[in-house]
Amino acid sequence: MSSMIYLVAGEHSGDTRGAELMVALRKEDPGVKFAGLGGPKMAELAGGRIKDWLEGAAVMGFVEVLKRYSWFKARFEETKAEILELEPEAVVLVDYPGFNLRLAKALRSAGTGAKLVDYISPQVWAWHRGRVRQMVEYLDLMLCLFDFEQEIFEGAGLKTVVMGHPMVDQLEEKRIEGGRVENLIGFFPGSREREVARLFPTMLEAAKELREKNSELKFEAAAASDSLREMMESLIAQAEFPEGVVTVKTGTSQELMQRASCGVVASGTATMEATYYGMPYCLVYKVAWPTYVMGKALMEVDFIGMANIIAGRQVVPEFVQQEATARNVSAFLESVLVDETRREELQRELREVAVKLGPGGAAGIAARAVMELLKN
Numbered sequence: 001m002s003s004m005i006y007l008v009a010g011e012h013s014g015d016t017r018g019a020e021l022m023v024a025l026r027k028e029d030p031g032v033k034f035a036g037l038g039g040p041k042m043a044e045l046a047g048g049r050i051k052d053w054l055e056g057a058a059v060m061g062f063v064e065v066l067k068r069y070s071w072f073k074a075r076f077e078e079t080k081a082e083i084l085e086l087e088p089e090a091v092v093l094v095d096y097p098g099f100n101l102r103l104a105k106a107l108r109s110a111g112t113g114a115k116l117v118d119y120i121s122p123q124v125w126a127w128h129r130g131r132v133r134q135m136v137e138y139l140d141l142m143l144c145l146f147d148f149e150q151e152i153f154e155g156a157g158l159k160t161v162v163m164g165h166p167m168v169d170q171l172e173e174k175r176i177e178g179g180r181v182e183n184l185i186g187f188f189p190g191s192r193e194r195e196v197a198r199l200f201p202t203m204l205e206a207a208k209e210l211r212e213k214n215s216e217l218k219f220e221a222a223a224a225s226d227s228l229r230e231m232m233e234s235l236i237a238q239a240e241f242p243e244g245v246v247t248v249k250t251g252t253s254q255e256l257m258q259r260a261s262c263g264v265v266a267s268g269t270a271t272m273e274a275t276y277y278g279m280p281y282c283l284v285y286k287v288a289w290p291t292y293v294m295g296k297a298l299m300e301v302d303f304i305g306m307a308n309i310i311a312g313r314q315v316v317p318e319f320v321q322q323e324a325t326a327r328n329v330s331a332f333l334e335s336v337l338v339d340e341t342r343r344e345e346l347q348r349e350l351r352e353v354a355v356k357l358g359p360g361g362a363a364g365i366a367a368r369a370v371m372e373l374l375k376n
Contacts, residue, residue, distance in 0.1 A: 002029055002030075002031030002032050002033060003029060003032050003033070003088075003089040003090065003374055004032075004033040004034070004035065004086065004087075004088040004089055005025065005032060005033070005034055005035075005088055005089065005090045005091075005092055005370070006034075006035050006036045006082075006083050006086060006088040006090070006091045006092070006114070007021075007022070007034060007035075007036040007037075007038060007042065007050065007091075007092045007093075007094060008036050008037045008038070008079065008091070008092075008093050008094060008096065008099070008100055008103065009036075009037065009038040009039065009042060009094035009095065009096060010037070010053070010054070010057040010094075010095075010096035010099055010100075011054070011057070011095065011096060012039060012054060012191070013095070013269050014038070014039070014094040014095045014096055014120075015038050015039025015040065015041050015042050015054060016039075016041060016170075017094055017095065017119070017120060017166050017363075018038050018039075018041070018042045018092075018094040018119075019038075019041035019042050019044075019045055020166055020169075020170075020363040021092065021094070021119060021166075021363050021366055021367060021370075022034055022042060022045045022046070023045070023363070024363040024364045024366065024367035025367045025370065025371070027364070027367065028367050028368060028371045029371060033049070034046040034049055034050060035049040035050060035082075035086060035088065036049075036050045036051075037050065037051050037053050037057070037075075037079060038050045038051075038052065038053075038054075038094070039052055039054040040052050040054075053075065056068070056071060056075075057072075057075070057096075057099075072099065076099065076102070076103065076106075079103060080103060080106050080107060080110065083107060083112065083114065084107070084110055084112060087112075087113065087114070088114050089114060089115065089374050090114055090115040090116075090117055090370060090373070090374060091103075091104070091107065091112070091114045091115070091116050091117065092117045092119050092370065093116070093117065093118050093119065094119045094120060095119070095120040095122070097122035097123075100118070100122075101118075101122060101131070101135065104116045104118070104135075104138050104139055105134070105138050107138075108137070108138035109138075115140045115141065115373050115374060116138060116139050116140050116141075117139070117140060117141045117142075117143065117370055117373065118135075118139055118141070118142050118143065119143045119366060120143065120145060120166070121142050121143065121144045121145065121149045121153065121160075132152060132153060132156045132158075133156055135153075135156075135158060136153075136156050136157045136158045139158060140159065140373060141158075141159050141160070141161065141369065141370070141373050142158050142159070142160040142161075143160070143161055143163050143366045143369060144160050144161065144162045144163065145162075145163070145164065145165050145166075145357075145358075145362075146162070146165075146310060146356065147162055147356075148310075149162075150162045161365065161366070161369040162358075163358070163362040163363075163365040163366045163369070164357060164358015164359060164360065164361070164362045164365070165272070165357040165358055165362060166362040166363055166366075167269070167272065167273065167276070167357075168276070168357050168358055168359070168360040168362065169360045169361065169362070169363075171254060171273060171276050171277070172360060174254045174255070175258070175277075176255055176258050176259075178258075178259070180258070180259060180260065180261050180279075181259050181260065181261065182261060183214070183216045183217050183218060183261065183337075184217075184218050184219075184220060184259060184260050184261055185207070185210070185217060185218070185219050185220075185260060185261065185262055185263060185264075185333060185337075186219075186220055186221070186222065186256045186257060186259075186260030186262070186263035186264070186279065186281075187200070187203045187207075187219060187220070187221035187222070187246075187263065187264055188221070188222050188253055188256075188257075188263060188264065188265040188266060188270045188274070189203060189221065189232070189266050190224070190266035190268060190270070191224035191225075191228075191268070191270075193227075193228065193231065195266050195286075196228055196231060196232060197231075198286040198287075199266050199284055199286060199324070200221070200232055200235055201235060201239075202284065202286075202324060202325065202326050202329060203221070203264050203284075203326075203329065204235060204236065204239045204241070204246065205239075205326035206264070206326040206327075206329040206330040206333065207219045207241070207245075207246060207330075208239070208241075208326075209326055209327070209330040210330050210333060210334060211245065213334070214337075217245075217337075218244075218245060218246075218247075219245060219246040219247070220246075220247050220248075220249065220256055220260065221246065221247070221248045221249075222248075222249065222250075222251075222252055222253035222256050223248050223249065223250045223251075224250075224251075224253075225250065226250050228250075229248050229249070229250045232248045233248055236248070253270060253273065254273060254277070257273060257274050257277040257279045258277050258279070260279055261280075261336075261337060261343075262279065262280040262281060262333055262336045262337060262343070263279055263280070263281045264281060264282055264284055264329055264333070265281045265282070265283055265284070266283075266284055266285070267283050267284070267285040267304055267305060267318075271283055271305050271306060271307060271316070272306050272307070272357070274350075275306075275307040275316075275350050275353050275354055275357075276354045276357060278347045278350045278351055278354065279350075280336045280343050280346045280347060280350070281316060282316060282317040282318070282319060282328075282329060282332045282333075283304070283305045283316055283317065283318045283319065284319050284320075284324045284329065285304060285318070285319070285320045285321070285324060286320075286321055286324050287321075303318060304318060304320065305318055307350065307353045310353050310356050311349070311352070311353050315346070315349045315350065315353060316346075316350075317332050319332075
């Protein structure tokens with residue numbers, strides 16, 4: 001009899017990762033059944049047994065989540081009840097730690113017989129290192145991205161498997177031929193409307209400063225959706241740039257990362273993509289001040305960018321909150337545009353970090369680990 005696996009993902013990136021894992025699990029067991037919460041990719045693969053809840057679930061920041069507490073509480077209780085009713089052999093929690101780790105704890109307290117697996121280890125080493133010991137009590141397996149994470153979790157007594165980063169395969173498939181375009185700067189202001197509203201005007205202001213010194217420069221921005229592209233084009237029009245100086249394209253971020261001489265990237269998954277492709281970049285980050293103050297108080301690492309965390313030192317400049325200014329951004333971009341030695345050194349350091357993302361095949365490694373857990 002084939003297994004039932006219940007998956008929970010709450011963000012667009014988690015929907016992608018969850019779908020990849022589902023495909024890999026089916027290769028291990030063609031009869032495996034799925035249920036749970038996720039996005040459109042996971043829902044399509046599960047034939048309707050996975051609900052697409054991303055429109056409500058993909059919320060960023062403490063303050064934003066608190067505003068929708070009652071909605072999340074209701075979804076939490078519904079999900080716990082459904083899992084206890086379905087009695088799956090395993091529950092795979094795809095990233096989304098604020099919801100998923102609480103769910104794992106509640107399921108264990110309720111006496112579930114399911115194996116509880118965390119797919120893409122939460123960054124408790126950055127935020128709540130003290131919670132590692134608690135996770136040992138209610139998780140059966142942790143699937144890690146990096147070697148240093150395995151050392152932390154296994155040191156506390158939790159079974160772990162290092163799979164590498166799942167995005168390696170996807171990014172390698174999107175690798176293009178040709179070199180970088182001289183005088184082309186890439187802007188990656190994020191995938192959420194609030195991110196774009198906070199960060200893109202700063203990028204445009206930096207572009208103006210740079211154009212005053214070099215009129216040959218061109219700028220291209222990557223939009224995560226058509227609605228964001230329209231918003232960004234409106235901001236460009238308000239900034240009164242000459243036609244063609246700043247362009248926006250939808251869904252071309254990975255290609256742009258391989259063509260641009262350098263760029264500016266909003267904190268998040270895109271910074272790891274830029275690292276993988278070796279594009280010299282700086283990281284920018286702005287959130288609501290209450291969210292930033294609470295996050296700063298909880299942080300147990302010196303950096304917010306994964307490239308810097310993996311390297312254990314600053315490889316990529318981080319401009320956070322009040323430091324995310326046009327002057328700082330333009331100064332960085334100018335330095336890598338005119339200083340070939342600095343540009344090549346940064347690219348070398350990014351390649352060294354990229355190697356630590358793993359060789360690829362992460363979803364397959366994870367699927368085999370899950371099936372091995374169920375056999376035992």
